[in-house]
Amino acid sequence: MTMPYYSIGEIHTLLVSRETSAEALCRDYLERIEKINPEINAYITTDPDGALNAARAVDRLLAAGEDLHPLAGVPAIIKDNICTRMLRTTCGSRILGQFVPPYSATVVERVNAVHGVILGKGNMDEFGMGSSNENSAFGPARNPWDPTRVTGGSSGGPAAAVAANIAVWGLGSDTGGSIRTPASFCGVVGMKPTYGRVSRYGLVAYASSLDQIGPFAASVEDVAIAMNCISGYDPADSTSARTSVPDFCAGLKKGVRGLKIGLPREYFGEGIRPEVSAAVMAAAAKLSDQGAECTEISLPHTEYALAAYYIIAPAEASSNLARYDGVSYGSRIDGDDIIAMSCKTRSRLFGMEVQRRIMLGTYVLSSGYYDAYYLRALKIRRLIKGDFDRAFASVDAIIAPVVPDVAFRIGEKTDDPLTMYMTDVCTIPVNMAGLPSLAIPCGLVDGLPVGLQIIGRPMAEAEILQIGHCAEQIIGFAGIANKTKAGAL
Amino acid sequence: MNKWEMVIGLEVHSELKTRSKIFCGCSTRFGSSPNSNICPVCLGLPGVLPVLNQKVLEFAIKAGLALNCRIAAHSKFDRKNYYYPDLPKNYQISQYDLPIAENGWLDVEVGDGIKRIGITRIHMEEDAGKLVHAGSTITSSSHSLVDYNRTGVPLIEIVSEPDLRSPEEARAYLEKLKAILEYIEVSDCKMEEGSLRCDANISLRRHGQTKFGIKTEIKNLTSFRAVQRGLEYEAGRQQTILDEGGVIEQETRSWDEEKGVTVLLRGKEHAHDYRYLPDPDLVPLEIDRQWVEELKKQLPELPSARKQRYIEQMGLSDYDAGVLTASRATADYFEQVLAAGASPKGAANWVTVELAGKLNQSGLTISQSPVPAAQLAQLLKLIDDRVISGKIAKDVFARMWQTGKEPEQIIREEGLTQISDDDSLRQMVEQVISQHPQTVADFHAGKEKAVGFLVGQIMKLSRGKANPEIVNRMLREKLLEG
Numbered sequence: 001m002t003m004p005y006y007s008i009g010e011i012h013t014l015l016v017s018r019e020t021s022a023e024a025l026c027r028d029y030l031e032r033i034e035k036i037n038p039e040i041n042a043y044i045t046t047d048p049d050g051a052l053n054a055a056r057a058v059d060r061l062l063a064a065g066e067d068l069h070p071l072a073g074v075p076a077i078i079k080d081n082i083c084t085r086m087l088r089t090t091c092g093s094r095i096l097g098q099f100v101p102p103y104s105a106t107v108v109e110r111v112n113a114v115h116g117v118i119l120g121k122g123n124m125d126e127f128g129m130g131s132s133n134e135n136s137a138f139g140p141a142r143n144p145w146d147p148t149r150v151t152g153g154s155s156g157g158p159a160a161a162v163a164a165n166i167a168v169w170g171l172g173s174d175t176g177g178s179i180r181t182p183a184s185f186c187g188v189v190g191m192k193p194t195y196g197r198v199s200r201y202g203l204v205a206y207a208s209s210l211d212q213i214g215p216f217a218a219s220v221e222d223v224a225i226a227m228n229c230i231s232g233y234d235p236a237d238s239t240s241a242r243t244s245v246p247d248f249c250a251g252l253k254k255g256v257r258g259l260k261i262g263l264p265r266e267y268f269g270e271g272i273r274p275e276v277s278a279a280v281m282a283a284a285a286k287l288s289d290q291g292a293e294c295t296e297i298s299l300p301h302t303e304y305a306l307a308a309y310y311i312i313a314p315a316e317a318s319s320n321l322a323r324y325d326g327v328s329y330g331s332r333i334d335g336d337d338i339i340a341m342s343c344k345t346r347s348r349l350f351g352m353e354v355q356r357r358i359m360l361g362t363y364v365l366s367s368g369y370y371d372a373y374y375l376r377a378l379k380i381r382r383l384i385k386g387d388f389d390r391a392f393a394s395v396d397a398i399i400a401p402v403v404p405d406v407a408f409r410i411g412e413k414t415d416d417p418l419t420m421y422m423t424d425v426c427t428i429p430v431n432m433a434g435l436p437s438l439a440i441p442c443g444l445v446d447g448l449p450v451g452l453q454i455i456g457r458p459m460a461e462a463e464i465l466q467i468g469h470c471a472e473q474i475i476g477f478a479g480i481a482n483k484t485k486a487g488a489l
Numbered sequence: 490m491n492k493w494e495m496v497i498g499l500e501v502h503s504e505l506k507t508r509s510k511i512f513c514g515c516s517t518r519f520g521s522s523p524n525s526n527i528c529p530v531c532l533g534l535p536g537v538l539p540v541l542n543q544k545v546l547e548f549a550i551k552a553g554l555a556l557n558c559r560i561a562a563h564s565k566f567d568r569k570n571y572y573y574p575d576l577p578k579n580y581q582i583s584q585y586d587l588p589i590a591e592n593g594w595l596d597v598e599v600g601d602g603i604k605r606i607g608i609t610r611i612h613m614e615e616d617a618g619k620l621v622h623a624g625s626t627i628t629s630s631s632h633s634l635v636d637y638n639r640t641g642v643p644l645i646e647i648v649s650e651p652d653l654r655s656p657e658e659a660r661a662y663l664e665k666l667k668a669i670l671e672y673i674e675v676s677d678c679k680m681e682e683g684s685l686r687c688d689a690n691i692s693l694r695r696h697g698q699t700k701f702g703i704k705t706e707i708k709n710l711t712s713f714r715a716v717q718r719g720l721e722y723e724a725g726r727q728q729t730i731l732d733e734g735g736v737i738e739q740e741t742r743s744w745d746e747e748k749g750v751t752v753l754l755r756g757k758e759h760a761h762d763y764r765y766l767p768d769p770d771l772v773p774l775e776i777d778r779q780w781v782e783e784l785k786k787q788l789p790e791l792p793s794a795r796k797q798r799y800i801e802q803m804g805l806s807d808y809d810a811g812v813l814t815a816s817r818a819t820a821d822y823f824e825q826v827l828a829a830g831a832s833p834k835g836a837a838n839w840v841t842v843e844l845a846g847k848l849n850q851s852g853l854t855i856s857q858s859p860v861p862a863a864q865l866a867q868l869l870k871l872i873d874d875r876v877i878s879g880k881i882a883k884d885v886f887a888r889m890w891q892t893g894k895e896p897e898q899i900i901r902e903e904g905l906t907q908i909s910d911d912d913s914l915r916q917m918v919e920q921v922i923s924q925h926p927q928t929v930a931d932f933h934a935g936k937e938k939a940v941g942f943l944v945g946q947i948m949k950l951s952r953g954k955a956n957p958e959i960v961n962r963m964l965r966e967k968l969l970e971g
């Protein structure tokens with residue numbers, strides 16, 4: 001069956017006007033998943049019973065005449081590193097292949113509180129370590145625009161599900177580009193919020209100082225609606241910000257007149273495919289037509305970000321992933337004694353990329369190497385933050401490509417980790433600086449989507465959503481509706 | 490040891506007696522059934538995050554202040570990474586380069602004098618769980634069980650400078666430290682329950698030498714006695730090696746209480762590389778100076794000050810003042826007895842001798858004493874008022890201990906009032922003098938002991954109820970009358 005790409009607002013209207021029921025909508029989406037997911041592999045686990053129960057609850061509220069949150073009854077996909085109580089949460093890893101958390105992440109509690117409908121858990125690179133979703137123990141997610149191509153990663157499942165319309169919106173996590181890269185490759189909108197804007201409680205940690213949960217949807221407005229639901233201080237997360245949360249939908253239509261937008265020259269040069277640069281530049285030019293003031297800026301330490309990231313993130317990961325030892329939860333491979341058991345469990349159940357990063361991280365934290373690697377990487381991180389601070393003294397937002405190229409073919413880069421790491425060269429600095437960034441589609445190259453990102457000041461999600469919304473209206477991106485192969489099914 | 494000088498430093502882990510754990514809301518209660526005080530956070534399940542219990546910070550700062558430390562303005566938590574199955578995350582949240590308190594000291598009484606022992610640092614950390622092996626060790630057992638109740642119980646680690654020079658000094662330091670932590674009510678310091686644990690570093694060097702020798706670390710010292718014995722043994726072991734021209738290996742050894750020896754746990758080549766890193770899940774601590782000042786004001790009078798006050802203001806002996814102030818509970822009890830009207834000397838004597846003896850016999854702590862301070866004060870008043878003699882008071886005290894009755898009731902019921910009236914006493918004096926002519930003769934021959942014997946006879950005759958002072962005076966008068 002075909003299914004129109006309803007926006008969250010349209011679904012809300014359909015439900016409130018009783019043109020359809022939440023249960024019927026949920027059943028339609030579950031049916032679509034059954035049909036489309038085998039090709040796209042966006043879902044690792046589906047939860048038809050949980051979803052239908054949540055949908056029926058929405059219908060009861062409607063029958064009782066209750067006011068509904070815009071997300072009530074709207075089918076969603078949650079990346080599989082976000083804990084869902086009593087629903088398997090694998091992190092795309094064999095080591096947690098059977099792990100069923102006894103608790104839900106704060107963001108999941110928030111979605112449940114507004115009666116969202118969680119269809120299932122989204123595919124991902126194991127523990128978030130990857131840029132293509134190929135490092136999943138459950139097989140790669142496939143790009144709905146061309147299933148021989150990657151979705152981008154690590155949150156490939158949620159991005160592909162939204163692109164293929166087997167979820168209306170989704171939650172992912174972004175440590176070095178894991179929301180923005182798949183959003184760009186799959187032609188959907190994805191936001192990495194400011195570090196601390198959204199609670200990390202219940203997000204299985206990869207690199208704690210960089211990880212941040214954020215939404216995917218087909219439009220900026222839908223992302224704003226999702227942001228309204230998931231943002232805010234959480235006493236269970238010491239790193240979550242006590243800053244008040246504005247209504248992210250309120251200023252969407254304010255336009256860009258008078259806003260200063262910086263185009264960092266380091267993001268448009270070598271290593272970036274010219275057609276990608278051109279698409280982003282063209283979008284910037286259209287924003288100028290709307291009254292924005294675009295200027296070239298410089299973020300001089302950009303070139304060091306990737307190297308520093310591959311020290312800081314693995315260092316934290318080596319510690320964060322130490323707990324998967326087969327002792328008290330997760331899968332285990334028995335050995336002659338405790339040491340053999342843990343060694344076998346970890347070396348056989350973690351994938352190669354995860355093991356590579358654990359070794360890297362263990363190495364850079366070792367005595368004698370700490371100062372040379374980890375401390376220097378932290379210094380670079382401060383320099384990168386400084387670059388952005390200086391830039392934001394003169395501009396309101398920064399626009400740059402998300403990924404240097406369009407989605408590549410599955411298997412094309414798996415033998416060469418360094419080339420693969422280059423995928424994140426434009427996204428990593430944002431995580432290093434803890435800033436918000438919104439990825440939106442801005443055109444097609446070779447018939448595949450290209451994304452741009454709008455980077456904002458800390459806690460300035462409302463501003464970049466406002467710019468994103470304006471851009472979305474004027475860019476004339478062909479859109480995902482009926483454009484992706486799977487979506488047309 | 491004459492040729493060698495011991496250099497000892499102690500690392501003391503003390504459990505803080507907060508009601509909940511350091512990074513989650515679970516109870517810290519000791520003795521609950523295994524794995525009953527646990528939650529996703531202290532189990533280190535995927536995705537959980539720690540949130541610091543403010544009380545832990547408060548207690549650690551109090552300990553720092555009581556130990557004369559500088560309290561950090563900026564502090565943070567770090568991860569200490571090592572694999573052990575009692576550690577659910579395989580890292581311990583601890584503090585590395587910015588501990589909460591540094592550069593303190595503690596005055597310890599050693600021999601005749603007072604010695605100032607440096608405190609290097611105090612840091613906060615979480616405790617690990619408890620392993621129960623089916624066999625004797627983790628690798629030789631068919632299986633091991635883990636109890637996570639203790640996981641996440643707050644600890645402070647107090648590291649001393651290598652200022653201690655003998656096992657006795659080490660023990661005295663430890664006892665003083667325990668007293669202070671109890672005084673400021675941040676820890677129960679029960680070594681038997683593991684709420685106070687001690688690792689010791691020891692090396693030898695020639696007297697006069699300033700350079701330190703190679704040290705060994707002794708673990709598993711589970712009592713004050715074990716600390717002293719373990720250090721004595723290890724000093725002897727090192728001395729034998731050095732005397733034979735050998736070299737000490739830098740290693741970690743474990744005290745075997747039963748065999749009375751230290752055994753090798755791991756050599757230097759197996760020393761852990763903890764790969765410390767700042768814990769990204771916890772925000773750095775900015776310590777408010779004003780809060781620290783407030784906590785300073787809240788600190789109770791510490792043992793040394795209290796002892797000094799007892800000596801200077803109450804005229805107690807150094808020894809009595811020391812015994813009374815060794816634990817806060819004892820000193821508090823003593824002061825309650827005073828508050829109820831007793832004199833310091835009488836109260837000191839009764840608390841340190843009679844009460845302490847009874848408590849010792851029955852294995853009770855002073856806070857569990859069946860005789861409340863107010864009742865002991867009543868008993869002392871009865872002695873002062875000469876209603877009963879000190880000797881009878883001991884019997885009355887024994888009855889109070891047994892029955893919980895007030896002293897006056899016991900005296901009334903058992904007819905124990907002291908005989909102070911002159912007539913009946915004079916009669917008894919005369920009777921005893923006439924019955925013991927030889928003793929009387931001995932007295933006149935200059936044997937002072939004879940008086941004691943005769944007083945004893947009178948006390949016997951009165952069944953202990955005679956007022957010994959009056960008897961003594963009357964007897965001497967009578968004897969000298971001739």
Ligand SMILES: [Zn+2]
Pocket residue numbers: 510513514515526527528529530531532641
């Ligand atoms: Zn807990």
